[in-house]
Amino acid sequence: MGVAIASCVPGAVQQALQGNGWPIVLGGVAGLLPDTLDFRINRHFATHDVDIIPDPLKPDPAIIALGISWAVERCAAMRRSVRVRLRAIRLASDRWQSYLIRFDPAKRKVIAEYGPVVDPGGNPVWNEAAVPCKTRLRADAKVRVDVKVEYEAELTVAGFDGALLSLEPVADGRVAVGFLPWHRKWSHSLFFAVSVGLFSWLVGGGIAGVAAALACAAHALTDHAGFMGSNLFFPFTFRRAEGFKLLHSSDFFPNVAAVWISWAVIFLNLGVYSQPRPFATGMAYCRALIAGGVAPVVFLGYFLKRIKQNSTARKRRSRPNDSKGMEQIRSKTIHQS
């Protein structure tokens, strides 16, 4: 997307066609920079207050649920933020036991449930149907304070370095639960976008600076359309604000749509500045963008929605047969004294 944004800056494509690719290259780098910084650097510097280390030889989701519940109550009692590190359960050099954490604010519960054994990429490595006992270990623990879940209500711990939960006291007495607290903070701010623009200006000139700043800002603003949000106004605020909740960053359609429209914009902008010019500017450009970029995306969205509706209808029709599987889930509740 960064390259697409950079290609919209007047002169960036012209300079590339004349042999100076800096504006386009820096735009592309700036578009990737916020997430690269977060996932490659920031996550490794994140600190924690509570460390939950499940025993690989004694699978017990109750310990995990109880540990999180204790941390939530401690956050509420002390009125200060608490960060909980959830360690991955390593079974072999390249095998992890995945587990899932879920909050149920209405019932004031935190639930921990063991999932499949996964490889380093998080993919299940055994066929669930081939396992003799289908029982999935699950436990829940009561939380004696109200919880506000800021983003997803579920977190799967399956990776190499586990996961981090942030617990923040909020003014109304509740505890806000946030996932990936190192993500989408200062790196996803307009201040950072301007800084990247200034650096790019020094390296590649004014057009490169504008292209990089816009690409970086576009990344943060696009992320803000999702659920997790971002901290657009750092350093005036240090908290990640909730997003507009228009789409999920992990969903197939928004990602495909963004890539497709970006390619359409790049293709059209290259055409606008080529000689002879295959695309006109103004209304002809808009028509070409709608026909080549927006229309296929709308068609794909409609097609996927129909598939989802059909699949939901099929599941509803076959629901009575699922009851046996549900009975096999073992659950126990821990009541704290």
Ligand SMILES: [Zn+2]
């Ligand atoms: Zn991002």
